[in-house]
Structure formats: C-alpha cells, structure tokens
Amino acid sequence: MAQAKTQFGYRRHPDQDRPGANPAEHAVVVVGAGPVGLSLAIDLAQRGQRVVLLDDADRIGEGSRAICFSKRSLEYWDRLGVGDRMVEKGVVWSVGRIFHGESQLYQFNLLPEDGHKRPAFINLQQYYAEAYLVDRINDLPGIDLRWRNRVSALERRNDSVVLTIETPEGAYRLNAHYVIACDGARSSLRQMVGAEFAGQVFEDQFLIADVKMTAEFPTERWFWFDPPFHAGRSALLHKQPDDVWRIDLQLNRYADPAVEKQPENVRPRIARMLGHDKFEFEWISLYKFQCRRMDRFIHGRVVFAGDSAHQVSPFGARGANSGLEDAENLSWKLDRVLRGRSPASLLESYHIERSAAADENIRESTRSTDFMAPNSHQEARLRKAVLSLAKETEFGKRMVNGGRLSVPCSYDTPLSSPDADAWAGGPRPGCSMLDAPVSPRGGETAYLTDTFRQGGTYFTLLGFGNGAAIDVPDGVKEIRIGGANGLGDTAGLIAKRYDAAPGTAYLLRPDGYVAARFRHPTRAAIAAALSRAQGLN
Amino acid sequence: MALSTSSNFALPDDAFRAVVEAHRDLTDEQSADFDAALVLILANHIGDIDVLREAIALARRRMIDGQQQQQQQQ
Ligand SMILES: Cc1cc2nc3c(=O)[nH]c(=O)nc-3n(C[C@H](O)[C@H](O)[C@H](O)COP(=O)(O)OP(=O)(O)OC[C@H]3O[C@@H](n4cnc5c(N)ncnc54)[C@H](O)[C@@H]3O)c2cc1C
Numbered sequence: 229m230a231q232a233k234t235q236f237g238y239r240r241h242p243d244q245d246r247p248g249a250n251p252a253e254h255a256v257v258v259v260g261a262g263p264v265g266l267s268l269a270i271d272l273a274q275r276g277q278r279v280v281l282l283d284d285a286d287r288i289g290e291g292s293r294a295i296c297f298s299k300r301s302l303e304y305w306d307r308l309g310v311g312d313r314m315v316e317k318g319v320v321w322s323v324g325r326i327f328h329g330e331s332q333l334y335q336f337n338l339l340p341e342d343g344h345k346r347p348a349f350i351n352l353q354q355y356y357a358e359a360y361l362v363d364r365i366n367d368l369p370g371i372d373l374r375w376r377n378r379v380s381a382l383e384r385r386n387d388s389v390v391l392t393i394e395t396p397e398g399a400y401r402l403n404a405h406y407v408i409a410c411d412g413a414r415s416s417l418r419q420m421v422g423a424e425f426a427g428q429v430f431e432d433q434f435l436i437a438d439v440k441m442t443a444e445f446p447t448e449r450w451f452w453f454d455p456p457f458h459a460g461r462s463a464l465l466h467k468q469p470d471d472v473w474r475i476d477l478q479l480n481r482y483a484d485p486a487v488e489k490q491p492e493n494v495r496p497r498i499a500r501m502l503g504h505d506k507f508e509f510e511w512i513s514l515y516k517f518q519c520r521r522m523d524r525f526i527h528g529r530v531v532f533a534g535d536s537a538h539q540v541s542p543f544g545a546r547g548a549n550s551g552l553e554d555a556e557n558l559s560w561k562l563d564r565v566l567r568g569r570s571p572a573s574l575l576e577s578y579h580i581e582r583s584a585a586a587d588e589n590i591r592e593s594t595r596s597t598d599f600m601a602p603n604s605h606q607e608a609r610l611r612k613a614v615l616s617l618a619k620e621t622e623f624g625k626r627m628v629n630g631g632r633l634s635v636p637c638s639y640d641t642p643l644s645s646p647d648a649d650a651w652a653g654g655p656r657p658g659c660s661m662l663d664a665p666v667s668p669r670g671g672e673t674a675y676l677t678d679t680f681r682q683g684g685t686y687f688t689l690l691g692f693g694n695g696a697a698i699d700v701p702d703g704v705k706e707i708r709i710g711g712a713n714g715l716g717d718t719a720g721l722i723a724k725r726y727d728a729a730p731g732t733a734y735l736l737r738p739d740g741y742v743a744a745r746f747r748h749p750t751r752a753a754i755a756a757a758l759s760r761a762q763g764l765n
Numbered sequence: 766m767a768l769s770t771s772s773n774f775a776l777p778d779d780a781f782r783a784v785v786e787a788h789r790d791l792t793d794e795q796s797a798d799f800d801a802a803l804v805l806i807l808a809n810h811i812g813d814i815d816v817l818r819e820a821i822a823l824a825r826r827r828m829i830d831g832q833q834q835q836q837q838q839q
Contacts, residue, residue: 606801613801623809 234288234359238376244400251401254280255566257391258408259379259417262289263354264534264551265410266361270308271559273370275685277566280402281371282393284378288362291511292353292438295466295474296449296545298634299339300660301552302346303740307681311346313360318350319467324449326630330456333618334625335448338633343721344663345675349633351447351468353438354548382407382420382530389529406562407530410551413518415536421527427520428594430541431481432601434515437494438472441507445473451630453600453615457500462600462630465501472510475501478600485514517541517597519590525579533558538586543596543631546589553636554582560685560738564762574763577643585637592632599629636660643737645744645757654727654734654745661690661740662725666709667716676722677740679707679715685738687758691749692723694730699751701758704735737761768819 243252256272258265261283269281297305297314305311325335338348365371380399381392389407393400409417418425445465452463464476475498479488487493491509499505521538525531534551558578564570602608617624636659644657655662663677680688683705691698693711700706708714709722710730717723726734733749734742735757744757759765774780787803788796808817 606797609798609801610805612798613805617802617805621806621809624805627805 234355236286236362236375238286238396239374240395240397241372241374243402244395244397246400248401251390251403253388253403253405254278255405256280256408256562257282257389257402257404257406258410259283259391260409260411260534260536261285261358261362261373261375262410262412262534262551263294263357263361263548264555265408266358266365267304267308267552268408268410268533268555268559269371269373270310270361270364270368271555271685272563273365273368274308275559275563277370277563279371280404281365281373282377282379282391283373283375286375288355288358291513292355292468292472292474294354294357294542294545294548295351295468296349296549296633297352297357298545298549299344299346299348300634300636301549302350303663303677304552304556306346306677307556307685308361308364310360310364314352314357315346315350317356317360317469318352319447319469320347320350321447321449321467322348323446324451324630324633326628327450327452327455328615328618328628329454331619333453333615333628343665343719345677346663349545351466351474353468353470353472356469357548379411379417379420382417384421384528384530387529405529405566408558408562409530409532409536410534410555411536413535413539415532417530418522418532418536421530423522423524423527423532425520425522425539427518427539427590430517430519430597430601432516433479433481433483433485433488434517435477435479435488435494435497435512436515437475437477437498437512438468438510439475439498439507440470440472440510441502442471443473443502449631453628453630455501458497463501473507477501479514483514489514515542519594519597521583521586521590525583526575531558531562531575531578533582537582538590540589540593541597542593543600544589544593544633545631546593546634549634550585550589553585554578556739557582561763570763577641577763581637581639581641581643584640588637589634596629596631639741643743643761643763645735645760647745649745649747651745652727654725655742657742657744659742661734661736661742664717664721664725665719666722667718669716673718676707680736680740683707687738687743687761688736689749689754690726690734690736692726692728692730692732696731698733698749698754701751701755704754704758735761766819767813767815768823770823 246252257280258269259282269279272279302311322339323337326333378394379391380394383390389404391402411417447467450465455463461478466474519540525537533554540546561574565572602611614627618628639658663675665673666676667673686705688705689700690707692709693714709717733746735744737743743761
C-alpha cells in the first residue's frame with residue numbers, strides 16, 4: 229500500500245471535556261469513514277456545512293474489497309475534487325468477456341461511444357479510494373474527522389439525537405441535529421434504532437483473492453462459466469493497479485471457510501487458473517453473499533446511507549457505487565434542510581429515490597448471483613440451455629448473466645415535473661444527466677460534467693440558445709449551449725444526447741439529475757419545477 | 766388478454782406431432798434439457814413479456830388443477 233497514508237492517530241477533542249449532561253452540539257454527525265461517509269462529509273463541507281465524522285478504527289479498511297468504480301461515481305468524485313487522482317491511479321476499462329468452458333461466448337463494451345470525460349469503470353483498490361478521500365478531507369476546512377471514536381449508544385430526542393461515543397480515553401456524548409449512519413453492513417446504529425435488515429442469503433460461497441503478479445492479460449473483465457480450471461463453477465479475473473489481480477472463484481455451499489482460506493489451499497486453485505504459480509497473495513477472503521435492505525432509510529433524525537441501509541452481492545459492482553449515489557442524493561437535500569431553505573420533508577425524497585434504487589440493485593445482483601449459482605436442478609437446466617444457445621444466437625448471449633454492472637438508477641419521484649412537451653430522446657425527468665463534449669469560445673474542448681461542476685453545486689438550467697435569453701429564477705445557474713454567447717457543441721453530441729432544439733432547456737438538480745425539461749421554457753414553468761424539486765410544495 | 770389461446774395452426778396435429786417426435790430417442794434428462802432450450806427459443810421469438818407471463822400463468826394453472834385432481838382421486 230505504498231504512497232497513501234493508511235494509519236491515523238487518535239486525538240483528544242475538547243468536546244470530550246464537556247460534562248455528560250451538557251454535550252457539545254453539532255449540526256451533522258456522520259458515523260463511519262468508509263467510502264460513503266467520507267464522500268458525504270466532503271460533499272456537505274463543500275456546501276459550507278461543518279461536519280463531525282466518527283470512525284471506530286484508526287486505519288483504512290482491510291483488504292481491497294470494492295475494486296470497480298463506475299463512471300457515475302467518478303463524476304461524483306470529480307465534484308468532490310478527487311476524480312483525477314482516482315482515475316490517474318486506477319485501471320481504466322470498459323470491455324468484458326464471458327467464457328463458457330474453453331471458448332468465449334461474447335464480449336461487451338460498457339461505453340461504446342466517445343465524448344465522455346470518464347470511462348465506464350476504473351478498477352482501484354478500495355483502500356486507495358478511501359486514502360484519497362481522507363487526504364481531501366485534510367485539505368478542506370469544516371470536517372472534523374475523529375478516529376477511534378465508536379458510537380456505542382444513541383438516544384433519539386424530538387429535535388436531536390444524543391450519541392454516546394467510546395474512545396481510548398473513555399466515553400463522551402454529542403448532541404446532533406442529524407446523524408447520518410454510514411457504518412457499513414453490520415451497522416450498529418441500525419440496531420440502535422431497532423430496525424430490521426431483511427433479505428436473502430446465497431448459499432454458495434465465493435473465494436476472493438487478490439494476487440500480485442506480472443501478466444499480459446488485457447485490462448478487461450473476464451468471467452467464466454464452468455472453466456476447465458474450475459469445473460462446474462464460475463470464475464472472474466480483473467486487473468487492479470500495482471500488478472494486483474482480483475480473482476473470484478465460486479465454491480460450493482459446504483466448503484469449510486477456515487480450510488478454504490488457507491493460502492496453501494488457495495494456491496493450487498489459482499495456479500490451475502493461471503497456468504503457473506508465480507504470484508503472491510495480497511488478500512484472501514471467503515464470502516457468502518447477501519442481498520438485504522432496511523425497510524426505511526430514515527428513522528427520525530437518523531438517516532442511513534450505503535451498506536448500512538442496503539447490501540448487495542458484488543456481481544455488478546453495485547455496493548460502494550450505490551452508496552456513493554446515496555451520498556450525492558442526500559447531501560444537497562440535507563444542506564437545504566439545515567439552512568432552512570427546504571422543509572425537513574424534502575429528506576423523504578431521499579428515502580423514496582434511494583430505496584427504489586436499492587430494490588433495483590438488489591434485483592439485478594440477485595439475478596446475477598442466482599444465474600451463477602442456480603437454486604434447483606431446473607434452474608441449472610435453464611442456465612445450461614441459455615449457455616448453449618448463446619454459442620449461436622444473439623438472444624442467448626444477452627440472457628447470459630455474468631453480472632450487470634452498475635449504472636445510475638432512474639427515479640420515479642415527487643421532485644420531478646412530468647414532461648409536458650414531446651420528446652424523442654434525451655434523459656427524462658428523474659434520470660441522470662448525460663455527459664458530452666462542450667467547446668468554450670476560443671478554449672479547449674471540455675465536458676458538460678465539468679461545466680456543471682464548475683458552476684458550483686446548485687440547481688442548473690441547461691439551455692440551448694435560440695437568441696432569446698431565458699429568464700432564470702434566482703439561485704439557478706445557467707449553462708448555455710449555442711446562440712451568441714453560449715458554449716459550442718462542435719461535435720453536435722449535446723444536442724443529440726438531449727434531443728435538443730433551439731429553445732430547449734433542462735433543469736438539473738444539484739446531484740445532476742433532471743428535474744424538468746421544456747421545449748419553450750417560461751419563467752413561471754421553471755419556477756414551479758424548481759420549487760417542486762426543492763420540496764417546497 | 767395478450768395471449769392467443771385460439772387455435773393458430775392450420776394443422777394442429779402436425780404441430781403436436783413435431784414436438785412429440787423431437788423427444789423420440791431422448792432420455793428423460795435429455796428431454797428436459799431439450800424442453801428448456803425450446804421454451805427459451807420460443808419465448809424470445811414471441812418477445813412480449815406480457816404474453817410470456819400469461820402463458821406461464823396458464824401453464825401454472827394446469828399444474829395446480831392437476832394436483833388438486835390427483836388429491837381428490839386419492
Ligand atoms: C469482495 C467484495 C468486493 C466488492 N466489490 C465492489 C465493487 O467492485 N464495487 C462496488 O461498488 N462495491 C463493491 N463491494 C462493496 C463495497 O465494499 C461496500 O459497498 C462499501 O464498502 C460500503 O461502503 P460504506 O461506506 O457504506 O461502508 P464500509 O466501507 O463498511 O464502512 C463503514 C465504516 O464504519 C465504521 N464503523 C462501523 N461501526 C461504527 C461505529 N459504531 N462507530 C463508528 N464507526 C463505525 C467502520 O469502521 C467502517 O470504517 C465489494 C465488497 C466486497 C466484500
């Protein structure tokens with residue numbers, strides 16, 4: 229783990245000297261410094277909030293865990309000021325191959341078109357991502373990151389939450405207006421609010437090993453059904469930075485984890501796969517995957533985000549990526565509520581949008597896991613039929629499910645204003661904005677996601693010029709494409725991706741989702757969509 | 766109702782016979798494999814999830830009716 233600092237010291241904070249009956253008061257306390265808590269804290273701080281971030285450990289999580297970070301996550305991290313660093317270190321990829329036995333069934337490209345700033349995915353060890361986020365926090369004012377601070381009790385009051393926090397020097401208390409629980413799949417805060425975490429456990433076990441070796445395999449995701457080196461089961465090979473390779477091997481449900489995890493037992497399995505044993509282990513772990521979610525993500529003033537709220541099996545890279553989408557969805561809403569600009573009920577839309585997203589992620593990753601580990605003879609038989617049909621038919625290929633990789637969810641949400649005009653394409657309200665190249669006058673080509681980010685994290689009106697200036701409500705930033713003063717659309721891709729004609733305008737939320745779109749925007753229509761998206765009516 | 770249950774073949778006996786003959790000389794295990802592939806091929810050809818769901822519901826109903834009849838006979 230060269231170059232990134234991963235061990236952090238505990239430091240006493242003056243809050244710990246307060247008498248228990250009169251604890252220090254904070255607007256937001258985020259519990260858990262995993263990828264979700266760290267990103268959320270940065271986002272809130274960039275909006276001007278002061279954040280206390282607590283973590284029970286004094287180091288970054290063990291093992292690589294998440295490796296695939298999506299385009300959407302990279303665009304979010306761009307907004308948090310860490311995107312470049314992640315992409316520079318990460319392994320960029322967009323192609324996957326699926327094999328059955330000895331032969332390739334098909335290959336896919338997750339981003340077959342040009343004109344996007346970020347690739348479909350990068351692979352990066354989760355500990356690097358976390359380390360870069362911590363570095364960013366240290367460069368930002370406003371975040372008070374306290375290591376070895378473990379929340380051990382939670383008391384819900386009418387208008388605040390009192391946390392009891394254990395440290396190496398004893399316990400202290402904090403009073404928070406809002407607590408955001410990003411404390412992972414085994415969330416203790418979830419237990420403290422008495423919430424269930426219901427769902428499905430998959431019986432088959434998966435052996436996950438990160439091995440270090442120099443190899444010539446391309447930077448693609450390779451997935452096998454029934455490979456010669458691991459008969460009857462599935463396998464995955466994927467490259468990470470530093471010559472580290474992720475290998476997943478499906479084991480049966482009766483495998484003994486203690487035995488299977490022993491390096492001397494893992495080594496021959498991987499040597500069979502690679503055809504040599506010139507590799508070192510970085511990390512070995514054995515998992516039984518689960519798909520579960522909380523019924524409600526909001527419990528009074530305690531809001532759950534990331535793995536604490538929902539857990540998925542990793543086929544599809546939907547864990548950390550969906551947790552980051554939680555963070556970007558929640559932070560602007562919480563910021564508005566804390567400033568008194570929107571009523572607390574705006575937060576309910578976080579639950580509506582992100583719990584529906586969790587359902588979609590769980591559905592997708594459950595289908596993938598079931599396809600890899602069929603539950604009955606007949607399920608196995610249908611899978612066999614699909615795999616054999618895939619050799620000669622296109623429809624068979626498309627039914628083969630070796631993981632459906634994370635893409636942003638579309639929201640069916642009270643914050644959207646339904647389309648009133650006719651559209652033949654483009655992102656409808658509730659969908660995420662699309663990237664495309666833009667050319668500033670006399671400047672170098674840039675990207676729409678950059679322009680969006682540079683304007684700050686407000687509501688944005690993306691307008692396509694027709695000469696007439698659009699009357700934009702206060703507090704809404706404008707990006708203008710074409711017309712006399714607008715940005716150029718040299719490649720013509722923005723107009724195409726947004727189904728835009730002169731006069732078209734899109735109202736974008738601070739998280740880059742479309743709130744409304746208009747063929748002939750009027751100030752009144754924009755204002756109505758804006759107040760709806762801000763939870764004001 | 767999206768699923769058509771009126772008789773669509775000019776010669777229904779030919780259609781039935783074609784399926785029956787496809788199973789000749791197969792073991793039960795092979796027959797089951799064959800059926801799985803055939804179902805998926807036909808489902809894709811239909812290409813309409815509502816029709817597929819109705820077809821599944823109709824086939825399931827036959828199973829349940831069959832079970833009940835068996836129970837009554839015992
Ligand atoms: C093998 C594997 C592969 C994966 N691959 C991918 C992938 O490719 N892409 C992807 O997107 N996701 C992947 N995931 C999922 C991903 O690792 C998780 O979704 C992600 O770590 C969740 O982040 P989080 O911040 O919600 O929780 P965590 O990362 O679990 O962080 C929770 C933090 O809270 C702290 N904490 C817990 N309790 C307390 C307490 N009481 N007080 C204070 N602090 C506390 C913990 O110390 C920890 O730092 C993978 C997971 C596994 C296991």
